[in-house]
Amino acid sequence: MAKKVVVKDLLEAGVHFGHLTRKWNPNMAPYIYMERNGIHIINLYKTAAKIEEATEALKKISASGRKILFVATKKQAKDIVAEKAKAANMPYITERWPGGMLTNFVTIRKAVKKMATIDRMKQDGTFMTLSKKERLAVDRLRAKLEKNLGSISDMSRLPAALFVVDTTREHIAVAEALKLNIPIFAMVDTNSDPRVIDYTIPSNDDASKSIEAIMSFVSEAVIEGLSERKSGGDDSDDEEGMEKKAKAPRKDKEARPAKKEKAEVPSTDEEDVKDMKEAQEPVRQKSKKEVLKEEE
Structure with a gap:
């Protein structure tokens, strides 16, 4: 059971401090609850309610076996988000957001596969057949890909949701998610626009203590959803389960009845066939003139 959100804990973590009133x-x-010394103060009771709403939704997503992508590239948030995302076994972006990460996901996957190719080269000995200059270039490429995309190497398809710290800074990620109708969960400060966010958590997104406090609730909810999934043993929405369903034969084809065969005409004796022919003969022999005469 996830721990209950206590307003006092949020207050101690400084979640209530917003931006300058002019921003x-x-x-x-x-x-916003009030203004003090030129700084807006966030209403923590509303924050607590929004945290519970967001964590409940995140818990359901993780319980279904789908991935949640965590995004935080600012200095004071990247280490905290990376740690919490790793604990929840979820992908995350804490370096520069690669443009087209969501809208051009196929190309990003090719770059991730390039890392696996380089690793295979090192294992099978192909890497050592290259010249020294080529090996250095390949190592640099591998290090660069690992830094930017290593955290999403296990993400084989688009995420089911995005969790963003500071939507103003990560506006490209938000724009891509909106274009693809991916639900967005976010820590939103007083200088950001909450209208584009599906699950807004009004909070201080600059202080590391505040970010850690919110992320602890989020990661616990995700971990709890994963544990419920394991205990339930349901793989209906998992990637592997979905692949198995796709490969399995469709039941509706099996349930369809076989095509009806043409009914066999019961066999008749030769005499019966002769009588039927004789009965039809007079009708066949009538000409058009005879028919007109009968009508007159």
Whole structure:
């Protein structure tokens, strides 16, 4: 059972501190409690309610076996998000957001597969057949790919949801998710627009303590969803389960009845056939003139 959100814990972590009043976004007004010393104060009761709403939805997604992509490239958030995402066994982006990560996912997957190809070259000895200069170039490429895409190497398809820290900074990731109708969960500060976010968590997205406090609730919910899935043993929505379903024969084909064969005409005696022919003969022998005369 995930721990309950306590407002006092959020207060101690500094989740209530917003941005300067001159930098605020008017759409965040419903989540602002007051202004103090030129800084907006976030209403933590609304934050607590939004955390519970978001964690419940994240728990359902993880329980279904789908992936949640965590995005946080700012200095004070990247280490915390990477640690929590690893603990929950979820993909994450903490370096530069690769343009087209979602909208051009096929190309990104090719870059990830290139890492696997280089690893195979090193294992089978092909790598050593290259010249020294080529080996250095390949090593640099491998290190670069590992830094930028190593954390998403296990993500074989588009994520079911995005969790973003600071939507203003990660506006490209948000735009790509919106284009593909991927649900967005986000820590939204007073200088950001909450209208484009599906699950808004109004909170301080600059302080490391605040980020860690929110991420602890999120990661626990995801881990709990995964544990429920393991205990349930249901693979209906998992990637492997979906592949098995695709390969399995369709039941509706088996259930379809076989095509009806033409009914066999019962055999008749020769005399019966002769009588039927004789009965039809007068009708066949009538000409058009005879028919007209009968009508007159």
